[in-house]
Amino acid sequence: MTLRRYLxxxxxxxxxxxxxIAIFSPYRDPRVxxxxxxxxxxxxxxxxxxSATSILAKLALIWVMIYYSTGIESGLWVILVLPVISAATxxxxxxxxxxxxxxxxxxASFILLIEKDKSMPWEPQxxxxxxxxxxxxxxxxxxxxxxxxxxxxxxxxxxxxxKLETAEAQVRRSERLAALGQLTAGLAHELRNPLGxxxxxxxxxxxxVTMENPIAQEMAGYISTEVDRTNSLITRFLDxxxxxxxxxxPADITTILDRAxxxxxxxxxxxxxxPGIPPVRVDAELLERVFSNLILNAAQASPxxxxxxxxxxxxxxxxxxxxxxxxxxxxxxxxxxxxxxxFFTTKPEGVGLGLAICSKxxxxxxxxxxxxxxxxxxxxxxxxxxx
Numbered sequence: 001m002t003l004r005r006y007l008x009x010x011x012x013x014x015x016x017x018x019x020x021i022a023i024f025s026p027y028r029d030p031r032v033x034x035x036x037x038x039x040x041x042x043x044x045x046x047x048x049x050x051s052a053t054s055i056l057a058k059l060a061l062i063w064v065m066i067y068y069s070t071g072i073e074s075g076l077w078v079i080l081v082l083p084v085i086s087a088a089t090x091x092x093x094x095x096x097x098x099x100x101x102x103x104x105x106x107x108a109s110f111i112l113l114i115e116k117d118k119s120m121p122w123e124p125q126x127x128x129x130x131x132x133x134x135x136x137x138x139x140x141x142x143x144x145x146x147x148x149x150x151x152x153x154x155x156x157x158x159x160x161x162x163k164l165e166t167a168e169a170q171v172r173r174s175e176r177l178a179a180l181g182q183l184t185a186g187l188a189h190e191l192r193n194p195l196g197x198x199x200x201x202x203x204x205x206x207x208x209v210t211m212e213n214p215i216a217q218e219m220a221g222y223i224s225t226e227v228d229r230t231n232s233l234i235t236r237f238l239d240x241x242x243x244x245x246x247x248x249x250p251a252d253i254t255t256i257l258d259r260a261x262x263x264x265x266x267x268x269x270x271x272x273x274x275p276g277i278p279p280v281r282v283d284a285e286l287l288e289r290v291f292s293n294l295i296l297n298a299a300q301a302s303p304x305x306x307x308x309x310x311x312x313x314x315x316x317x318x319x320x321x322x323x324x325x326x327x328x329x330x331x332x333x334x335x336x337x338x339x340x341x342x343f344f345t346t347k348p349e350g351v352g353l354g355l356a357i358c359s360k361x362x363x364x365x366x367x368x369x370x371x372x373x374x375x376x377x378x379x380x381x382x383x384x385x386x387x
Contacts, residue, residue, distance in 0.1 A: 011044045027069040035065040051090045058083040072110035088143035100140035104133045199227045250279035260291035267299040272311040290358045294324040301328030322383040331373035
C-alpha cells in the first residue's frame with residue numbers, strides 16, 4: 001500500500017522505457033547512463049516539481065547525454081521530444097513554442113563544438129539536422145493542440161458538473177419547500193380555530209372584569225396581544241405555503257428595485273444598474289417584496305455606516321441578474337445550504353421565513369436565487385430571472 005502511494009502505474013512504465021533505452025543504447029559511457037538514470041527519476045517525480053524547473057532540468061540532462069555520446073551525430077537527440085511534450089501538455093502555445101525553441105538550441109549548440117578544421121556538410125548531415133529541428137517543433141505543436149482540446153473538454157465537463165450540482169441543490173430545496181409548505185398550511189389552519197376562540201374569550205374577559213381587578217385586565221390584554229402576534233405569524237406561514245397567483249406583466253427591473261429601495265429609508269445603497277436591460281415579465285409586487293427583504297437583510301448584516309450595493313446585468317441575452325452585495329458579517333459555510341429553508345434563522349428574533357418566501361417567489365417566476373458568502377467578509381445574493 002505504501003509503495004503504491006509513491007509509485008504509480010505510469011511510473012513503472014517510465015522505468016521500463018528508460019531501462020530499455022539504457023540496455024539497447026550503443027553509448028556505454030557511464031556519464032551517459034547516469035544522466036539517463038537521473039532523467040528517469042526526474043520524469044517520475046515530474047508531477048511533484050515546478051513545471052518550468054523540471055523541463056529545464058530535463059534539457060540540461062539530455063545535453064549532457066548527447067555531449068558524452070557522439071555530440072551532434074548522437075542518436076539520443078530524439079529524447080529531446082520528452083521535455084517538448086511536457087511543455088506542450090502544461091503550457092499554452094507560447095510556452096510550448098518557447099521550450100521547443102530551447103530544445104532546438106540545445107541540439108544546435110553542438111554545431112559550435114565541431115572542430116574548426118571540419119565542417120558539417122549540407123548533404124546529408126545538414127538536411128538531417130534541419131529535420132530534427134522541424135520534428136521537435138511539429139511534435140510540440142501537435143501535442144499542444146491535443147492537450148488544449150483535452151483541457152477544453154475538462155473545463156466543459158467541470159462546468160456541466162457544477163451546473164448539475166446547482167440544479168440538484170435547487171431541486172432538493174424545492175422539494176423541501178413543497179413538503180414543508182403543505183405541512184405548514186395544514187398546521188396553520190388547525191391553529192387558527194383555537195386562536196379565534198382564545199381571542200374572543202380574552203375580549204369577553206376584558207369587558208366583564210371589573211376595574212378593581214387590574215391583574216385580570218392586564219392578563220386579558222396580554223392574551224389578546226399574543227393571539228394577534230401568533231395570528232400574524234400564521235399569516236406569514238400561509239403566505240409561504242399557499243401557491244402564488246402571479247400577475248405577470250412586462251416591467252422594468254430597475255423601476256422595481258427603485259421602489260423596493262424607496263420603501264427602506266435610512267439605508268445607504270449604491271446602485272450599479274446595467275443599461276439596456278429589456279422589460280421582464282414578472283409580478284412586480286411580489287418581486288419588490290423579494291428585493292426589499294434581501295436589501296433589508298444586507299443592511300442588517302452590514303456594519304454601522306456600511307453600504308449595500310444593488311447591481312443588475314444581462315446574462316447571455318436570456319436572463320437578467322440582480323445582485324445584492326454587502327460587506328458585513330457574512331454567512332458561515334455550514335449554514336449556506338440551509339439559509340433558504342423555512343424556519344432556519346441566525347437572528348435572535350427571526351422566524352426563518354423571509355428567505356424561504358423569497359426563494360419560493362423567485363422559483364415560481366422560473367428563476368433561481370443563490371448566495372456566495374464568506375464569514376466576516378460579506379455576502380452576495382444573486383437573483384436570476386428569465387427574460
